[in-house]
Amino acid sequence: MSMPLRETPTEVRELSYAEAIRDGLAVAMERDERVILMGEDIGVYGGAFQVSGDLVQRFGEDRVVDTPISELGGAGIAVGAALTGLRPVYEFQFSDFATLAMEQIVNQAAKLRFMLGGAVSVPLVMRFPAGSGTGAAAQHSQSLEAWFGHVPGLKVCQAATPYDAKGLLLAALEDPDPVMLFEHKLLYKTKGPVPEGHYTVPIGQAHLCRRGGDVTIVATAVMVHRALAAADKLAEEGIEAEVIDLRTIRPLDRKTVVESVAKTSRLMVVYEGVKTLGIGAEVSAMIAESEAFDYLDAPIVRLGGAEAPIPYNPDLEKAAVPQEPDILEAARSLVRGRL
Amino acid sequence: MPVEVIMPKVDMDMTRGRVAAWHVEEGAAVATGDPLFDIETDKAAMEVESPASGRLHHIRAAAGAEVAIGTAIAWIYAEGEAVCDPPAADTAATVPAQIGSPEDTAEPMAAQHPRPSDALSSSVEKARATPQARRLARESGLTLNVIEGSGPRGRIGGADVEAHLLRNEGAAAETTQGWQAEAGSLVVHRAGSGKRTPILLIHGFAADADGWQKLEPYLAPDHPRLKLELPGHGRSPKRPVESFRGLARMVVEAFDREDLPGAHLVGHSLGGALALALADVRPKRIASLSLLAPAGLGPEIDGRILSGVARAGRKDSLAPWLRELVHNGTLISGDYVAAAMRARQDPALRAYQRDLAETLFPDSTQSVDLLAALERLQVPTQIVWGRADRVVPWKQALRAPGRVALHLLREVGHLPQIETPEDLAPLLNNLIRLAELDRPPMTLDAKGVAL
Incomplete structure (x- = not known):
């Protein structure tokens, strides 16, 4: 792959898209103790699509936080955590459930920097398993990325490869503003080359x-x-x-x-x-x-x-x-x- | 969206066609490639295949009806696709439309399909053309109504404009029988207003003065620039050339006409060989000599690339040869190719250059050897060559005497002035500066003789 690498990674392995994201999360958590994960069933269960996997064993329950079944509440806590200086990564079980959290995403996360004259920023990353093809029907199969693309203050990415999934996640964690990562569910098991260690794929670059x-x-x-x-x-x-x-x-x-x-x-x-x-x-x-x-x-x-x-x-x-x-x-x- | 069935143009002179018979009935299923209807023209009868699979609706030209080419005469809807309202009557059609099935109107998504009638509402005067076609026509000074469109509903596409240009060129070539000899001196373009010894730039085969555009902003501004155009190139007359020597004489003649006290010479490829020949016969007036990938230093040359460029009559055939000229083919953008093709639009110019290539480089061999001239030369001289030059191999530079400075540029092909002007210009500016340190700027004495 010809993407620019910020730091020279040591080795390139074949990883699945889900493994690449997990790898990116682990790299970020090792480098930066402000990075925490939040979401429903991301702890011992390992996430609805097994993306967080064993991260709770590696980083503990203080940094891999199972949140209650309330997307609005979870998203609100994540926005608050970002405001206090943490780097939360909030996982929705299905992107469809983000409809429950729109108030926090659209009215709070996207707007606080502007409404407070730049005094705060919301370095929040949200991950949305999205798309059809899994037989999950109307309420679990939507592709809502364009909704978020309509909101100034948000950045919205859709990685197509394991390489980009990890690189965009790590770029999102360096971004001072909220970044929404849409992950197509059919891609989670697809494999591709993924370098070890830290690298980024620039947001806004096709x-x-x-x-x-x-x-x-x-x-x-x-x-x-x-x-x-x-x-x-x-x-x-x-x-x-x-x-x-x-x-x-x-x-x-x-x-x-x-x-x-x-x-x-x-x-x-x-x-x-x-x-x-x-x-x-x-x-x-x-x-x-x-x-x-x-x-x-x-x-x-x-x-x-x-x-x-x-x-x-x-x-x-x-x-x-x-x-x-x-x-x-x-x-x-x-x-x-x-x- | 329903697919239109159009009265096709099946021979050159055809403007209207008669539907002889339909093979498929209104509302019946049809597959792509199935015989759909027969047409008759003054000259022929033929079967037309279905352009799509689905169901045939809105037959507007019944058997026997005659319509203009490009007219939509029916529509094919995908299986299950909602059938829209029938298209509005059109002057070109001679048969009233049949009505689509009425129950379809309840379909909620029907409103999203564009209706055929919308597509037919444009006035007759306004040409239907893509933005690309409009741009190409504008650039070629054509009006759209002289161009025949081959797209749906007679829409003019970029390819139609190019085909039109090509046909006209072909016609022009037939009348001129290649090219006609012209007389007159070679054109020299002046640029820059500096007061110091001018720089005379001589372009290569199949190029013209515009080829220096990328380099010029980097050249020392206190030297005016004179850009010579070779015969049958750019705006210079198509003077017959029998040999390299004859061509060199024209260049010397043009140089003499300019009546310069002196000049720094920069020549590229064939222009390099000519600069060297000029320096050989007017040594006292040449302050310095920079040869870029020059011809004349060895027998090898890739005549395939040269004649490819000279032959190319359209962008598609020119682009691959232009890419051969440079190391990094992506430098040759679509715009670059378009500009190069515009400069070569005149078929007589291309015919002239084909003949010139045959005269100067028969059988991929350089028929001229200027090594002796280079040995004789006393002026400060340098050779600049791209190591990735595929037209003239850079190793020929090694034949130069030790006095000549040699710069071999990495990852550069045959066009250093375009591929890496920012690296080339300092080399040129340096030699010019050094040459003037050696020897004061050239002036004429009272009798007009160079000192």
């Missing part, structure tokens, strides 16, 4: 995963992998797709996307959140407002989630979000001038 001249596919989270798989098949048909993993949706990396679209003249945005008023709308509008506008040679295409709650039925669940064949077909139509 990753150009694949170069190509025919169409720019901007994707997030699990869609990055579907876009890359589609790009391989497109290459066999003579279509070279450029794939950009946004990694951060607020603030957006305007430069990387604009430069790519100016080169390829075609843009497709693939994301799992509901299509309307989402990441695709923002990226499309950004391009329409940019110097890349004059280079567009086809309508912009958005592939997003259906305008419906995620269904329980596995076939319908699949149909409700973009899949690899959808990306393939849309890219073909786009490049071959059928749109």
Whole structure:
């Protein structure tokens, strides 16, 4: 991987996405005693998706704190802890439950720096297991990242790889303001190279995963992998797709996307959140407002989630979000001038 | 979103087509590639395949109807997709539309589908074109209504503008039979207002004076810059060249016309060889000589790259050759290629340069050897070469006499003035400064003879 490393790590191992986050949490807790973990069942149970695992054994119950089943209460304690100088990492069991904690996130964490004239900051990290594909139905499968992306004062990231999951977590812990980390549940078991020790992936920097001249596919989270798989098949048909993993949706990396679209003249945005008023709308509008506008040679295409709650039925669940064949077909139509 | 079925353009002269028969009925299922309808033109009859899978709706041109090419004559909805209101009648269509199934209107998501009728509401006068096409047309001085669009509903895309330009170029090339000989002196562009001995810059094969743009801001500002353009390059006339010697004579002639008391010479590639030849015949007027990846020091040259650049008639074919010129191909941006192609838009200029390459570098060999001139030369001289030069190998520099300073730049290809102007300029400025320490700025005596 070509990402800049802040400190030279010693060794690169294959870790799963969940292990990479756990590794990042342990590295941060060893380096900085202000780092504490909070969340429901993150202690002996190890977290709803086994991300915190054995951290309670390694760092003790003072630093790995099981909070009561009240997201509003837990988030409030986390905001307070951050205000006192700690570096809390609050885990939601499912990102869907963040709806219960919106008051603390949106009205408190995001705004206190501004309302108190910069006298305080809220160095809070929140982790949100998100997305569909696990058969968990409408209340446990949403992709709500765009909601948070609409709030000034928050930063919002979506790592697609184990490397980025750890690097963005460590970058978030160095950030003076609240950072929301959305982790797609289908990615937790995916593996990838992860260096030992401390390194960061800069917040606000997209990753150009694949170069190509025919169409720019901007994707997030699990869609990055579907876009890359589609790009391989497109290459066999003579279509070279450029794939950009946004990694951060607020603030957006305007430069990387604009430069790519100016080169390829075609843009497709693939994301799992509901299509309307989402990441695709923002990226499309950004391009329409940019110097890349004059280079567009086809309508912009958005592939997003259906305008419906995620269904329980596995076939319908699949149909409700973009899949690899959808990306393939849309890219073909786009490049071959059928749109 | 429903896919339009369009009256295609199946031969060059076709402007309208007649639907001979439909193979699929209104509302029936159809798969991509299935025979959908037959068309007849003045010249031919042919079968048109379905552009999509789904169900056919809103057939607007019944068998026998004749419509303009690019007109939507039906729509294919994905299986289960809500069928919108029928498209509004359009002047191009001759048959009233049939009505989609009415029960679909209760579908809550139907409102989100763009209706075909929205897509058809634009006026006839306003050309339908992508921003890319509009930009390309603007840059080429074309109006959109002369360009034929191949996209949905006749939309003009970037490729249509490029195809139009190409066709016109092809036509131009036919009438000029390649290129026509022109007369006149070579063009010398002046820049900068310094009072010291000017710097004369001579570009390489298939380049022009604009190729110095990246370097110029770094050059010592107290020396005015004179940028010579070789015949059939940039704005210079296409004077026939029979040999390197003939080309060198034109450069000397241009130099003499400028009537300079003296000059610092900077020549790149072929321009390096010409600078050396100029210094050889006007040694007293040359204050210093900087040769960038010069030709003339050895037999090897990659004629494949040179003729590739000279031949390329469009951006796609030019870009790979331009990337061969540099070490780091990402330097060659789309904008750079576009600008280079604009400079090479004249097919006669390209034909001229192809012939010139054949004259100067037959069979990938440099037909001229200037080592003897370099041996004779007494002025302060340096050679700057990129170690990653794929056009002329830098090892030819080792043939230079020991008096000549040699700078070999790492990770630089054949275009140091573009790849690393900030590193190149100090080398040029230093030699100019040193040469003037050695010898006062050149002046003319009362008779106009260089001292």
